[in-house]
Every structure is written in structure tokens, then in C-alpha cells.
Amino acid sequence: MAAESVRWGILATGGIAAAFTADLVDLPDAEVVAVASRSEASAKAFAERFGIERAYGEWGALAEDADVDVVYVATPHSAHRAAAGLCLEAGRNVLCEKAFTLNAREAAELIALARGRGSFLMEAMWMYCNPLVRRLKELVDGGAIGEVRHVQADFGLAGPFPPAHRLRDPAQGGGALLDLGVYPVSFAHLLLGEPSDIVARAALSDEGVDLQTGALLSWESGALASVHCSIVGGTATAASVTGSQGRIDIPYGFFFPDRFVLHRDGRDPQEFAADPADGPRNSLRHEAREVMRALRAGESESPLVPLEGTLAVMRTLDAIRERIGVRYPAETLGEDRGEGLGEVVTSA
Structure with a gap:
């Protein structure tokens, strides 16, 4: 991944997902290739808005999409454990919105899952x-x-x-x-x-x-x-x-x-x-750039947003x-x- 574009999947279609995707499409080394929502109509409307090739009406299809390098999880935080966990289980790298999870137990589970799979995981603490x-x-x-x-x-x-x-x-x-x-x-x-x-x-x-x-x-x-x-x-x-x-x-x-x-x-x-x-x-482009930098460097977490800190x-x-x-x-x-x-x- 040293030179080519990083291929993103977007999980959820709310306001923060739209703001992040709008910044992503302006980055020359980022490519948004898929979006998923629990509503197929919502996913298709989001895909049309941003020129995204694939729209899925359920999360699992995005998690299993081998053309996706990293998934941005933008659901409400009550669903972060389920959504990010599904993607990590499928071998995807994940950038997950904050608050990272409902509680520390769920956060520890996601971190252990990412480390067990050797996948990249980062909280979207853009600050x-x-x-x-x-x-x-x-x-x-x-x-x-x-x-x-x-x-x-x-x-x-x-x-x-x-x-x-x-x-x-x-x-x-x-x-x-x-x-x-x-x-x-x-x-x-x-x-x-x-x-x-x-x-x-x-x-x-x-x-x-x-x-x-x-x-x-x-x-x-x-x-x-x-x-x-x-x-x-x-x-x-x-x-x-x-x-x-x-x-x-x-x-x-x-x-x-x-x-x-x-x-x-x-x-x-x-x-x-x-x-x-x-x-x-x-x-939000700074956090996207940091994710892509880390992926190209083969890092499993970001030194700017370390998992132990999250x-x-x-x-x-x-x-x-x-x-x-x-x-x-x-x-x-x-x-x-x-x-x-x-x-x-x-x-x-």
C-alpha cells in the first residue's frame, strides 16, 4: 500500500459520515469505494451523492468486501462495538468514531480483537x-x-x-x-x-x-x-x-x-x-491522513491516537x-x- 490510493468503506450514512466522506473525496490518495447502511435506500442515496460505486443495505456485506482497505464506522456510539467488531472479525482495518464505545469493557474487546487479527484500529479523535x-x-x-x-x-x-x-x-x-x-x-x-x-x-x-x-x-x-x-x-x-x-x-x-x-x-x-x-x-482530513500514513507504514495503531489512550x-x-x-x-x-x-x- 506504499504508493496506491487507500480504499475506504463508510459504515452509516448520517451527518458525521457525510462530513468525513466529503473531506475524503478531496484527498488525492483516498478512494471511497463502498458504503453500508441498515437501509438500502439510505446507502444508495449516500452513494449517489458522493459518487460511490457500491452501496450495501447491511453491514456484513461491507465488512466482507475485500476491496475495502479500511472502514470508517460512523454509527451512534451504542453500535460501535457491534459495527467495528464485525469489520475487524472480517479482517478489515477500522477507524471508529468517538466516543469509541459505550464503556471500557467494549473498548478492550475491540482492541483485543484488532490485535488478535493484526488489524489497524483507531478512534476518530480528530482533535x-x-x-x-x-x-x-x-x-x-x-x-x-x-x-x-x-x-x-x-x-x-x-x-x-x-x-x-x-x-x-x-x-x-x-x-x-x-x-x-x-x-x-x-x-x-x-x-x-x-x-x-x-x-x-x-x-x-x-x-x-x-x-x-x-x-x-x-x-x-x-x-x-x-x-x-x-x-x-x-x-x-x-x-x-x-x-x-x-x-x-x-x-x-x-x-x-x-x-x-x-x-x-x-x-x-x-x-x-x-x-x-x-x-x-x-x-476531518487530518485524521484520514493519519490513518492512511499508518496503513502505508504497516502500523497497527497510530502514535497520535494510541489505543491505550483511548x-x-x-x-x-x-x-x-x-x-x-x-x-x-x-x-x-x-x-x-x-x-x-x-x-x-x-x-x-
């Missing part, structure tokens, strides 16, 4: 592949603001979302945390790793999903992270990283920034801006849900089989 976010991490890791003391990040949508919406549906893993909170939590993980302790509070809906959640994460180093997510209020969607010798502020859209400002003690603020050559700030984020999300009392129907069934949310490694 980690964003050039400006990567630059920010380089600065922090290089000591530009000294030792990290505090991370703050929030992501909230104003709504209102009716009870029938997927964000309010427990069967689809609804709530603010897995859909939006995964970004602030992942941002904190990017800079500090897995926390040693977690405190969390939430307001829950009548359906039993979180309408908004706030969590305080802490590390043995003394560092703290304040993270918040909401589907009942539009937040600044901003982030900041405070260190012993300075601070970095990221304005609106911290997970796809167009700029950030470095403040260092005794110096003028320094602004870092996105390179216009990298494309629109909401482009699993650690899922453990943190599990721990937060333990504290706020959110469980999903699929997990209740899992408990009947002796399975839980997954191992929670943090204290209350």
Missing part, C-alpha cells in the same frame, strides 16, 4: 490529529509553561433536544458525556494522562441520561482538570492549560482551533495560528458515569451476564 493541537502539545511537553497545574475545557450545546432525540435516548448511549464530554476529557488526557481520582456531579433527564455533567479530575502530581459538558446550554467551548510558568488559552472550538495564545511570565503574549494550507478548521479515556468516562448514576440498557443486560461498566481504577 489529536489537528496540527495546531499537536503544536500545543509539543509546547506543553517541551516545558513552555512549566509543569502543568490545571486544565480547563468545556463543550455545551444550547438545545433544547426533545426526548425522542438520540442525545436523550439511553438505548443510544444518550446524554452530554459520551457525545460532548469525551472532548474535554480527551483534552485533559492528552496533556496529563489518566487521572488518579475523579469527582463528578450531573443533572439527569427523566430518561436517565445526563443533561449536563461537571467533573474534577486529579493526578498524583497535584495537577487538576475541570471539565464540563452540556446539552442544555451553549458554552464557550474553550480550554486553557495553566502551568507553573505560564498559560495557554484556546478560544471557541478548542478541539478544532484556529488559534491559541501562549502567555509566559515576563513576556508578551504569543499567538499561534492555524496554517491556511491545512484547510478549513473543521476539516482505553484510558473510556475508563475515565466509566468512572464519571459511576459517580453520576448513568447506566445504559445494554449495560444492564451485560450485568446479567456478569459484566459491568468496565474496570474503574479511580477512587470516589
Whole structure:
């Protein structure tokens, strides 16, 4: 695969699938060859929209398509374990949307399956592949603001979302945390790793999903992270990283920034801006390029989005849900089989 185009299959036909495919078709070394949906009509309409050769009315046909190098799984996260697992079982490489799965147990199962098959697997955490976010991490890791003391990040949508919406549906893993909170939590993980302790509070809906959640994460180093997510209020969607010798502020859209400002003690603020050559700030092409780079290099996972990091984020999300009392129907069934949310490694 060193020189030829990477052939993609798209599993699901919703808004994020369309956004990702639109970016893929603009990449000269990517080719979208197949799409699948549980509805044949939906798959055919999507294929016609993007000029895709094959449209399947069930997931299995895409998973078995030997002409597909990698499948992008864009279902709701409640179906990620089933969809990604089906593709991995068939020998396909997989890029799976976030939140990666419902819980850490499911994430560990997918990771074990990929490693057992020797297949590539990556969470579609596009923030980690964003050039400006990567630059920010380089600065922090290089000591530009000294030792990290505090991370703050929030992501909230104003709504209102009716009870029938997927964000309010427990069967689809609804709530603010897995859909939006995964970004602030992942941002904190990017800079500090897995926390040693977690405190969390939430307001829950009548359906039993979180309408908004706030969590305080802490590390043995003394560092703290304040993270918040909401589907009942539009937040600044901003982030900041405070260190012993300075601070970095990221304005609106911290997970796809167009700029950030470095403040260092005794110096003028320094602004870092996105390179216009990298494309629109909401482009998903960076994660696609990273997948294709890794496939051509024969890598089974990406160093930018490592699987152990994805699993650690899922453990943190599990721990937060333990504290706020959110469980999903699929997990209740899992408990009947002796399975839980997954191992929670943090204290209350």
C-alpha cells in the first residue's frame, strides 16, 4: 500500500459520515469505494451523492468486501462495538468514531480483537490529529509553561433536544458525556494522562441520561482538570492549560482551533495560528491522513491516537458515569451476564 490510493468503506450514512466522506473525496490518495447502511435506500442515496460505486443495505456485506482497505464506522456510539467488531472479525482495518464505545469493557474487546487479527484500529479523535493541537502539545511537553497545574475545557450545546432525540435516548448511549464530554476529557488526557481520582456531579433527564455533567479530575502530581459538558446550554467551548510558568488559552472550538495564545511570565503574549494550507478548521482530513500514513507504514495503531489512550479515556468516562448514576440498557443486560461498566481504577 506504499504508493496506491487507500480504499475506504463508510459504515452509516448520517451527518458525521457525510462530513468525513466529503473531506475524503478531496484527498488525492483516498478512494471511497463502498458504503453500508441498515437501509438500502439510505446507502444508495449516500452513494449517489458522493459518487460511490457500491452501496450495501447491511453491514456484513461491507465488512466482507475485500476491496475495502479500511472502514470508517460512523454509527451512534451504542453500535460501535457491534459495527467495528464485525469489520475487524472480517479482517478489515477500522477507524471508529468517538466516543469509541459505550464503556471500557467494549473498548478492550475491540482492541483485543484488532490485535488478535493484526488489524489497524483507531478512534476518530480528530482533535489529536489537528496540527495546531499537536503544536500545543509539543509546547506543553517541551516545558513552555512549566509543569502543568490545571486544565480547563468545556463543550455545551444550547438545545433544547426533545426526548425522542438520540442525545436523550439511553438505548443510544444518550446524554452530554459520551457525545460532548469525551472532548474535554480527551483534552485533559492528552496533556496529563489518566487521572488518579475523579469527582463528578450531573443533572439527569427523566430518561436517565445526563443533561449536563461537571467533573474534577486529579493526578498524583497535584495537577487538576475541570471539565464540563452540556446539552442544555451553549458554552464557550474553550480550554486553557495553566502551568507553573505560564498559560495557554484556546478560544471557541478548542478541539478544532484556529488559534491559541501562549502567555509566559515576563513576556508578551504569543499567538499561534492555524496554517491556511491545512484547510478549513473543521476539516476531518487530518485524521484520514493519519490513518492512511499508518496503513502505508504497516502500523497497527497510530502514535497520535494510541489505543491505550483511548482505553484510558473510556475508563475515565466509566468512572464519571459511576459517580453520576448513568447506566445504559445494554449495560444492564451485560450485568446479567456478569459484566459491568468496565474496570474503574479511580477512587470516589
